[in-house]
Amino acid sequence: MTMPSLFIAHGSPMLALEDSAYTAYLQRLGRRLPVPKAIAIFSAHWDDPQQLLTDADRYEAIHDFYGYPEELYQIRYSIPGDRKIAYEVQNLFQQGNLKFKTVPDRGLDHGAWVVLRRLYPDAEIPVLELSIDSKRSPMEQYEIGKMLAALRGKGVLIIGSGALVHNLRLSGDQGPAPQVEAFDQWVSDRISQWNLSELFRYDKLAPNVRDAVPSYAAEHFCPLFYAMGAADNERTAKRLFQDRRPGALNLDVWQFGGTDLGDL
Template sequence: MTLSALFIAHGSPMMALENNEYTRFLERLGQELPTPKGIAVFSAHWDDADQRMTGDQQHQTMHDFYGFPEEMYQLTYPAPGSAELTARISACFEAGNLHAKTVTGRGLDHGAWVVLKKMYPAADIPVIALSVDSKRSPKEQYDIGAMLSELRQEGILIIGSGGLVHNLRMIHESEEPDNWAVEFDEWIAEQLASWNLPSLFNYDKKAPHARHAVPSYGMEHFVPLFYAMGAADNGRKAKRLFQSYQYGSLSLNCWSFE
């Protein structure tokens, strides 16, 4: 069983409580995909210069946000970890000359658990959370993802969780998406259709409205795209599964790579 890698926009933490077109899509996606043996999630909310990954037998739930309804802080996602999968991922990184540090006691941040709670609400699939490094070059991020590509053939679901257009300073109440956000997303879609790595790796110079879509203070939300793409370097086929917007420009999209 070979699984596609996924890039999933995790949107607002409120998505954990929401019932809308996007959350219903994620619920269906979890039901339609072959059940993975394990899940490895590169989360935008774990940005670190060192490659890190979780090593817990049982995950705590991080409520790494503030100002939300009390109900949000009562939600949990007690997914198990897997010493075997942690060791397997570590071996893949070591083979690529990347030393990864195993961390215990951190828990799953909302970039990981909010998405997984919609897709796999039973929380019964082993999960390993992985950090990203927004200061690395896109090629380095892609290459790190590629180190895990063989895991897809072993039934491991690799997810990059972030947001292609994620600029919280530009969101506003609107049911219609801002043109600039749509233009950026469509440019990304065009490059993904042909797996145009030279253009994608230079998106900050080539893509329209790149500074709005990926602000300097929010790059960590964009870079999980490259980690997820790299995990499908041996196939290089992209398919957009979903696209919508909240708050004018907050892009809610899901891409499949195989």
């Protein structure tokens, strides 16, 4: 069974509490996907110059945010790890001459657990979290994802968790900011066409890029390239869902490779 690779926007940590069209979609998606053997998730909230990956028998949710309702801090999400899959990932990184380090005593940051809790509320599927490096070039990020492509054929679901439009400082009093529409369309077109030569230069070519992805939030765009790289052998892309929030925060779900999941 070949699993797809997914890019899923996690938005605010409040995604864990809210009842919306987007959270309802993630729940349907979790039920529609073939049951994965394990999940490998790249999170925008684990940004490090060295490639890091977790390696433990069980993980707990990290509440790595502040200023939110107390109810959010009471949420617990305990999910098993899979050291066999972690070992396979390490072997693939070694084959790709990528230096890495395992981190056995780390939980799951909210970029990982908020998404996983919506997809798999029963927390039964083993998970492995991987860091991203926002200082690497998009091509390098893509190549790291590509190293893991073989895992999809072994039933491993690969997810990149971030956001393609993520500017929390742009006012949303009048709904979605119009200046990011051109950026969103530009990026969507090039993802659909698998136009890597332009996507890899999105920060120079895309219109209104600093309105949509300011420099302080660039790490949220990076998981896209890891997720796409994991489907390099198929190079098919489909946006499954989009929720445009007020201001400049789009919540997108993209599928790369695998069987078309259709409309949910």
